[in-house]
Amino acid sequence: MTLTGRNLIAGAWREGESHFTAHDAASGAQLAPVFAEGSANDVAAACAAAAAAQGAYAALPLAERAAFLRLMAAKIDALGDTLTQRAMLESGLPEARLNGERGRTVGQLRLFAEEVENGGWQGLRIDHAQPGRAPLPKPDLRLRNVPLGPVAVFGASNFPLAFSVAGGDTASALAAGCCVVVKGHPAHPGTSELVAGAILEAIREAGLPEGVFSLVNGTANALGEALVKDPRITAVGFTGSRAGGLALMGHAAARPVPIPVYAEMSSVNPVVLMPARLEEAAEALASAYVGSLSLGAGQFCTNPGILLAVESAATRRFIAAVGEALPAVPAQTMLTAGIQSAYTKGIEAIAAHGATLVGAGAEGSSTCGRAQVFTVSGADFRANPALGHEVFGPSSIIVTCADLAEVAAILEGMEGQLTATLHMAPADYDAARGLLPILENRAGRIIANAWPTGVEVTHAMVHGGPFPATSDGRSTSVGTLAIARFLRPVSYQDLPAALLPKALLDGPSPVLRRVDGQYEA
Incomplete structure (x- = not known):
């Protein structure tokens, strides 16, 4: 793939009115090409496309959502040495580290595909009606978790692959059924474009709406502010400095409709x-x-x-x-x-x-x-x-x-x-x-009796902690529990069976559910 320096907005590579340059981390030399500075119009277009695609993507059968995640992983893995070499230039990180990080990136996409298929993250519960209960009848109540909606993800400087364009925040948001708009980190825009191109290939091959994913690059803080303030964005994933995380939290809290910011910020790890x-x-x-x-x-x-x-x-x-x-x-x-x-x-x-x-x-x-x-x-x-x-x-x-x-x-x-x-x-x-x-x-x-550097991507991992390690100590940005950040529970009361989500119908279920207070065998 030849780098264009353009932003990816819902399947279209867009040029910009102004530009910035990437640099070789070791020498400081400029790297080709020049990159388009994203604009407020780019952000608005990406968010509008994500909102338009959200319904169709959220309704995608779980098997198809999982297949898309696996396809993303395969496309990114296929970039191979092209991706590694560009990331080496832009980050200064060694080849072995970045090859390992690419493996972690595609591995967590595949892990989330398995998690999607498992279905337990839906939190399914059924409490049957008791019409004869005195003094008042009990209604029929059924619960599942649904995707929040379009999510803004900010690429991290220190993990140009595993915490960036297709990193853990993007993987968990897509697994939850949320469309994603990524603000790429300005230190590695070439790496970001390569990964975004692979995601676009997966979207097209899977036949999904192209608004499922967009990438906006740029150096101005105003770009991230515009993304967080866009009314179509429902949550934010961020890894970076405390100052950056606090700024995004402030923007999100000041919106007419505040939204959660899941920011990993600062830790000395005693x-x-x-x-x-x-x-x-x-x-x-x-x-x-x-x-x-x-x-x-x-x-x-x-x-x-x-x-x-x-x-x-x-x-x-x-x-x-x-x-x-x-x-x-x-x-x-x-x-x-x-x-x-x-x-x-x-x-x-x-x-x-x-x-x-x-x-x-x-x-x-x-x-x-x-x-x-x-x-x-x-x-x-x-x-x-x-x-x-x-x-x-x-x-x-x-x-x-x-x-x-x-x-x-x-x-x-x-x-x-x-x-x-x-x-x-x-x-x-x-x-x-x-x-x-x-x-x-x-x-x-x-x-x-080990050292803290290194985070295993598993079901039981927590990469989070009380403030200021993260903005919400109840969450994790690594491991399958990360999907919970981008879900919310919905309860259906006395809804006719013809209108209920399939996962909440009576009868045998391939997914573990809690029925009348007891977990099904």
Whole structure:
């Protein structure tokens, strides 16, 4: 596929009145072609087409919806090296990482296809009428979840495939029966266009209305604002900065009809090294910690930004081993010049608040992020709230605490997190049990004896957490439960059988339902 630099609006590739350029993340050089800046008119046209297609797409038999998702996966996978090479240029991420990310992208589309066919997400319930009940008869009530309507999705900078045009938000929205309008991330417009072209091929081959999907690229914040404010959009999926997420939440709340924004924003993902485990494996833990915090130039939303340990000889061994491991960590290209600049400023802020540098990785070019780890006492950490802010990149702070009570106090004072991790030996279990209620209130995923970087796409995964990790701590953006964000329940009271949705008719059902309070076998 030859890149055109155009926006995809309901099956038509549109030119723009103004343009922007993509850049090679490693060198800063401009990449061809130039890309059309999306306009308010493009947004309006995409949203109108999505609204027009919504009824037909929502009514599509589940088997056909699942087949479309699988077709999308096949078309994206078929892009192969063309997609990988463009994404490498625009993101600076290595080939192996992006090939893996492409596999994750198509894998989650196929997983959602299975979920659609399973049908359990519909939440089917039937409560039969009891006309003879005294003092008043009971009506016949039947419930299912239905799609919200057209969804706006914002591509993420750090996952140009798995959290972007055909990423988890798009996959779960389409699985729910919602048409999608994507605002592509301006750092990788070529990658976005390639994926959008594959989706268009799938739409046409499946015989679907072309308004099911549109892609609008552009650099202006006003473009995203126009998308969120369009009255035909019913929900928003976003992965990015806290400032960006809060801005979208504000726009969505100020609409005449407010809509939900599912924003994944900010997390430092605390890791607790329990004393017995630290005593037995300080050096091994140090090596794995450095690997986790520097993976992908630290540009993961689950990067271990804060590590807590009780002051001891084992903790000092751990810190020394971290310092020894860091110089071997190469500097890595960061996603954009803006992200690299923000990372540099974040490191400077940590040092300005009195944290001591433990060690640093190798230096690199001006487009690179250099791994750096700092240490600070528990008392100083609690006295400087700014030390608890996320620094997006390959850095972390080791907080040495007086005792486990101080560890607990620091955890209780933290904001909401995507993850919280406990490294522990059996001798630590009693103490860890006391921390679990705190972690449950602070994080969407609690990890034992592993590192938080990496998110498995499964039925039981939660990639979410209390604010500001996400805007709605009841949701997840990864795993099949993500479909619930784009559904709402509808109850049908005394509706004639001839008008009921097929899934709610009496008789045998291939889908698990709750009938008169009991789940069918």
